[in-house]
Amino acid sequence: HDHLITSKQLSREDIEAVLDRAAEIDADPAAVAQRHAGTLLGLLFFEPSTRTKMSFETAMKRLGGDIVDMGSVESSSVKKGESLADTVRVIDGYTDALVLRHPREGAAKMASEFVDVPLLNAGDGAGHHPTQTLLDLYTIRENAGLDDLTIGIMGDLKYGRTVHSLAYALTNFDTQQHFISPESLQLPREVVYDLHLEGTTVREHETLDEILPSLDVLYVTRIQRERFPDENEYQQIAGQYQIDAATLEAASDDLTVMHPLPRVDEIAADVDETTHAAYFEQAHNGVPVRMALLDLLLGGETDE
Ligand code: CP
Known part of the structure; x- marks a missing residue:
């Protein structure tokens, strides 16, 4: 089977x-x-x-x-x-x-x-989390298309399983992937290595502003508190890498904002009513x- x-x-x-x-x-x-x-x-x-x-x-x-x-x-x-x-x-x-x-x-x-x-x-x-990836890809295809796509994936890239699955799956399409996180929560090096083997250039950033205007999709993730071996390490990172409606003023009008949910404080409620927000549609998909x-x-x- x-x-x-x-x-x-x-x-x-x-x-x-x-x-x-x-x-x-x-x-x-x-x-x-x-x-x-x-x-x-x-x-x-x-x-x-x-x-x-x-x-x-x-x-x-x-x-x-x-x-x-x-x-x-x-x-x-x-x-x-x-x-x-x-x-x-x-x-x-x-x-x-x-x-x-x-x-x-x-x-x-x-x-x-x-x-x-x-x-x-x-x-x-x-x-x-491969079934999450399939609904993520469905949502991306509906909102932005899967080829000729520039996507930014932001937050906890180390422990975020939705990120790992999505990054691998996107290597099947003509996609530029940008990864935005603190250095301590970057993609695991073995994932970077695998993505290179698939012909994908991994572009890593510590801040969103330098890349935001060029993105078609911004995929935000929760900092995975339950995976940190040390609570102090979590507390130092918590609260960084948040977005609100003001952040998105620098984005393209067509930017699609996604999040696998649950969110804690990564996306402010004032983004929900903007045309960018696709995370509830994503969950329904x-x-x-x-x-x-x-x-x-x-x-x-x-x-x-
Ligand atoms: N996105 C996701 O996996 O959500 P749950 O943890 O609520 O299943």
């Missing part, structure tokens, strides 16, 4: 197949309302989530299927010390596909080796994109 562990596995053709299917579903969701009746999706979230978990649940139900939810770590037998491998081996037998979020980098890859049904990585520590992904993975009448 096909597992989705990292965006590195996705070719341009794979990405376009999901985005095209998502656009079809978005235009006529009623056409697929019973397409996967009887299908069960297992949700295994070992870390908090609002969007990813609820949009997967919505997506499966809107395709006519249902979900089986492990619930929180506290209310499951993980609390008694059960291993991840044993947990996924059991839920594998209950369901037709699995969605896993886990605080440990590499957890999805490891878990996928113990299951027969497709396993989708919904975030593994500071590693990857999680449903058609995850419907498309599930539909393609689970197969159906057309078995694409």
Whole structure:
């Protein structure tokens, strides 16, 4: 079976197949309302989530299927010390596909080796978040187009898994990528190395102002407090790399501002009403994109 562990596995053709299917579903969701009746999706979230978990649940139900939810770590037998491998081996037998979020980098890859049904990585520590990337790409394609694109990715580039997945996926398109962060939160060097191997020039900046006017998309991320080994280090960085409506006066009128959410204080509320703000639309796109992904993975009448 096909597992989705990292965006590195996705070719341009794979990405376009999901985005095209998502656009079809978005235009006529009623056409697929019973397409996967009887299908069960297992949700295994070992870390908090609002969007990813609820949009997967919505997506499966809107395709006519249902979900089986492990619930929180506290209310499951993980609390008694059960291993991840044993947990996924059991839920594998209950369901037709699995969605896993886990605080440990590499957890999805490891878990996928113990299951027969497709396993989708919904975030593994500071590693990857490939289904987020698909909805990000859908949003970029709708707002700015994926080729001839200049994107700035700002904030916590070290621990931000949405950033890692997005940066890899964008190497499939004609995109200039700029990375804006404090030095201590730059992209991991192995990601920079991989991007170079894919022919992408990594342009790193410590401030937004020098690059803002040339951007088509600004992708802002939260500083990932839960990943810092030292709270003091977080406190020194917290509050930097924020934007508000005044910041965006220097931007192109067509700039699209994105954020995977949740935001803490990176984007002021006065940006929400500007024509730049696309982050709530981005979160809503999680449903058609995850419907498309599930539909393609689970197969159906057309078995694409
Ligand atoms: N963007 C995202 O992954 O949000 P959640 O943590 O709420 O799922």
